Amino acid sequence: MRNKVVLFVVSIISLSIIMAGCGGKSEGGEREKPLVVATTTIIANITEEIAGDRVEVYGIMPVGGDPHIYQPVPGDARMIARSDLVLLNGLELEGWLTELAQHAGGSRPxxxxxxxxxxxxxxxxxxxxxxxxxxxxxxxxxxxDNIVRGLITIDPDGAEIYNERAAAYKKKLDELDVWVHEQIESLPGDRRILITSHDAFRYFGEAYGVRVMALQGISTEAQPQTKDVVELVRAVRNYNIPAVFIETSVNPKMLEQIARDAGARIGGELFSDSIGQPGHEGGTYIGMVRYNVRTFVESMMQEPVAGK
Ligand SMILES: [Zn+2]
Structure with missing residues (x-):
């Protein structure tokens, strides 16, 4: 009899271990929230906007981190191993993710x-x-749309809520888009030039009619070349540009040098590949775009530095 009880207890313990290993079940047997891993702070923020508190969102990148050269930490693999869904930007931004996902094992969308x-x-x-x-x-x-698709795959019961919240968020995006156009159009044509550290703003330039010049290419992996520095200094002088812009996720040293050599101000710090800290206006995707555009327009409205 006693042996049977021991065996029963052991079975219960093994069963709980197996269930804990599967994830998704809490001690009370209730379903825990699905865990969604997002690579960048931007994706994490938009996922939170759409999912509300139906899922737990874990962002791999820290605020202010540079996703081009990110070095994953062991905790990242553990979170991916526990996750129900991984959301990534793609377009070769997260070269480090493939190996990380392999380390995490298992399979998830x-x-x-x-x-x-x-x-x-x-x-x-x-x-x-x-x-x-x-x-x-x-x-x-x-x-x-892609985030909603992912969320519905792992939580079909939430489809209606996700679609509703996504529609409301898209309305805000459309208002933001109109506002950005208005802001840029308020600048004289010859001031619609954005000089930054790395080439993160080409989509911005195409969409809103801003000429974009950057010290580094679309990835921060490559070192800036002297000829690029010389070219940017020349451009600042030729176009009489009042300000150049550093980025929150990129070392500002080279651009500060260019500003000094060319006689321009640092117009401010733009959010490029990461949103800002919680509580800062740039702490959401929509907030970061508003902050960037206002910083850009206000600095480019000023007179160029005299006597250069
Ligand atoms: Zn970038």
Missing amino acids: MVTVTDGITPLEDKQRHGEPDPHAWFDVQNMHYYV
Whole structure:
């Protein structure tokens, strides 16, 4: 009799271990929230906007991190191993993700949120796709639709809620898009030039009619070349540009040097590949776009630095 009880207890323990290993069940037997892993802070934010509190969202990238050169930590593989869904930007932004997902093992849906977008190509680098699709606000309709598709795959009961919240969010995106156009159009034509550290704003330039020049290409992996520095200094002088812009996720040193050499101000810090800290205006995708555009327009409205 006693042996039977022991055996029963052991079985219960093994069963709980097996269930814990599967994830998704809490001790009370209730379904825990599905875990969604998002690679970038931008994707994490939009997923939270759409999913509300129906899922737990874990962002791999820290706020202010640079996704081009990110070094995954062991905790990332553990979170992917526990996750029900992985959302990635794609367009070759997260080169480090494939190996990470392999380490995590198992199988789960991986949804590329840029699916459906026709990418811009980088002419200087043999036509690889430019990953920074998020700076054309219209592209975010694809991000939203792909995120909704992923969420419904793992939580079909939430479909109605996800679709409703996505529709409300898309309305905000459309308002944002109109506002960005108005802001840029308020600048004189010869001031619609954006000089930054790395080439994250080409979609922005295409969508809103801004000429974009950057020190580094679309990835921060390559080192800036002296000829690029010289070219940018010349451009600032030739076009009488009042300000150049550093980025929150890129080392500002070289661009500060260019500003000094060319006689321009640092117009401010733009959010490029990461949103800002919670509580900062740039702490959401919509907030970061508003912050960037206002920073750009206000600085470019100023007179160029005298006597250069
Ligand atoms: Zn970038």
